Amino acid sequence: MILLAIDTSGKDGSIALARAPENARHSSELNILDIVPLEGGTFSAQLVPQIAASLAKHELTKADIGAFAVASGPGSFTGLRVGLAVIKALAEILQKPIVAVSLLEAVARSGQARGRVIAALDAGRGDVYAGIYPIEEAAQMRAERLLTNAELFAEAAREVLVTPEAKLAEAARAAGLQVKQVPLPRSDTIARLGWEKIQKGETISPEDLEANYIRRSDAEIFAKPLK
Numbered sequence: 001m002i003l004l005a006i007d008t009s010g011k012d013g014s015i016a017l018a019r020a021p022e023n024a025r026h027s028s029e030l031n032i033l034d035i036v037p038l039e040g041g042t043f044s045a046q047l048v049p050q051i052a053a054s055l056a057k058h059e060l061t062k063a064d065i066g067a068f069a070v071a072s073g074p075g076s077f078t079g080l081r082v083g084l085a086v087i088k089a090l091a092e093i094l095q096k097p098i099v100a101v102s103l104l105e106a107v108a109r110s111g112q113a114r115g116r117v118i119a120a121l122d123a124g125r126g127d128v129y130a131g132i133y134p135i136e137e138a139a140q141m142r143a144e145r146l147l148t149n150a151e152l153f154a155e156a157a158r159e160v161l162v163t164p165e166a167k168l169a170e171a172a173r174a175a176g177l178q179v180k181q182v183p184l185p186r187s188d189t190i191a192r193l194g195w196e197k198i199q200k201g202e203t204i205s206p207e208d209l210e211a212n213y214i215r216r217s218d219a220e221i222f223a224k225p226l227k
Helices: 043-057 077-094 103-110 149-156 166-174 187-199
Strands: 002-007 013-019 031-038 065-073 098-102 115-124 127-135 145-148 160-163 179-181
Touching (some): 002 077, 002 187, 013 043, 013 187, 031 187, 043 077, 065 077, 065 187, 103 115, 103 127, 103 160, 103 187, 115 149, 115 166, 145 149, 149 160, 160 166, 166 179
Parallel strands (some): 002 065, 065 098, 115 160, 160 179
Antiparallel strands (some): 002 013, 127 145
């Protein structure tokens, strides 16, 4: 099965094309065929042509795609909307399932730590996006939230903090916290987590795919009340 994964949650993004083993839904093996970087600010112009080029490079067509994985947030409001709109359209046309992957979950898994970890991403304005995840444990994830740095450090006093943010990692270490700094996940990580979710049956339809913004947009925050 061919799995197409995209991440347009950040300033830059990427597309990953992967092949899952045939007749092996319970195998974790996933072969990443291609990773295509996307320049920020032009996702809407790049996505469809780059997907077509990646498929053609491997002598594949859209009809060969068996499922889609997409980073559903948190991140750029505009970038997420563009990425999710493309996935929604392709999945609806091809009648294929979608898996939504939280970027915070991808960060948490990238830390390769055991036990419970708290993943964090810079949200701007002195805030962070944060979510606590059990790694190889039966406990359930706590809700992903918008926190101040102080609130994050209080939470992380009981967990391992995993983040790709250099300044945040430095501040957390200075506060005496246990920190694992990781690279910002790319679409190949989204593909691998997406394949795990497909194996568990955690797929959704195009109409159920929604962005996980966590924070409201400026338009919502600063909207004037109707008189």
